[in-house]
Amino acid sequence: MTVQLIRVDDRLIHGQVVVGWTRSLGVDHIVVADDKVGADPLQSSLMRMAAPTGVGVTIMPVEAAAAALTGGEFDRAKVLVIVRGPIELSRLRSAGLPFDTVNVGNVHTGPGRTKLTKEVYASPEELVVWQELAQAGVSLIAQWLPDQSRTDLGALVLRG
Template structure:
């Protein structure tokens, strides 16, 4: 598998965003790494309806996703999508190599701080973003191809630890 993009987006496969990235990068396959979605046939089937024509999609557990990427010798251009920082860390800890991650959409909610217009995080998630960044994973917050990018690693590193 040729991993063209690893993306964090709490909507996982989402029409407008997935179409933008698949077209911009020439994506041939989408791999969703999410334990809950992989275990829910109804949610999985509904999500697969949003896959662009001509693009293959798989929704697998995090462990299965990491294993398949590791073992695949194919050159199919793939986007890997996870729901949030916890899932990204689990994928990283399961052995998926990642040097750069696109962080697209992580919703707001109680106890969550706004990091960028589209990215919000709890204190625990900020700690995860920091940890991944400290391990050499470049975190770029970017909504769609061609839109402005924010260095999320630098942003979370600059937050005081008592506010994060």
Template sequence: MAIIATRIDGRLIHGQVANLWTTKLNISRIMVVDNEVVNNAIEKSGLKLATPAGVKLSVLTVDKAAENILAGKYDSQRLLIVARKPDRFLGLVERGVSIPELNVGNMSQTAETRAVTRSINVVEKDIADFDALAAKGVNLIAQMVPGDSPKAFMPLLDKVR
């Protein structure tokens, strides 16, 4: 399997993803999975600019991402999948993509969210999606940067239920 890492990050590609994670994991392709970003030319341009030199970028819907992964399209590459919300990863798993571990990195605060950590904020739907991912055997961790120790995410989430 070509999937080296998966990460939830509301900022998608930015300094931590572009420099720290990509370098540490020797990533050759970043895949952004988001049904809205696919149709937003301005946001896609920004993602292209933020992608490090020498690293390929795919911006795909959940359906297309699952189809390409399951067809082995990225088997010779080192793939980092990034999405804003857990529902994108739940969609991949429901379509048959194996995701053994998901790093919950950054989910921005809004008026509707509850803080799980300083950088992870959730709404009820996110909690339900995380529960569904965990029920499907995905190990959920919280780790902001590679130098941080990963923490089990579900016990952190339990504190805001």
């Protein structure tokens, strides 16, 4: 398995952002690990249409994605893995997908959510998960597009 990037982005497959990362990294397959979209044929279809031409897309529940990624299903692909938020990211890791660096793109604002960076907000529960991942040694890098500046999200969440 060649996972080029694991990205947290609550929009999952999203035009310009996904195109930027797939081109920059030479990705030829996107794995969306998301229980809701994986169970919704219409949403899955829309996600596939948003992918860049020539890039394969697999959408599946979080634990199934971890099993497929570690079980050899994507061994010949250069993969971009996308999850909706830190809870799904933690579940992916608990299900056996090893990773030490994560790209954090966009996690929307909303009631009761704390601003961590310009594009990343967290509920109290999500903040705890971000902290646990950072304490476990996962490098959390907030970066919108490959050519833009990077922010050490792990350091931000550990400072509280």
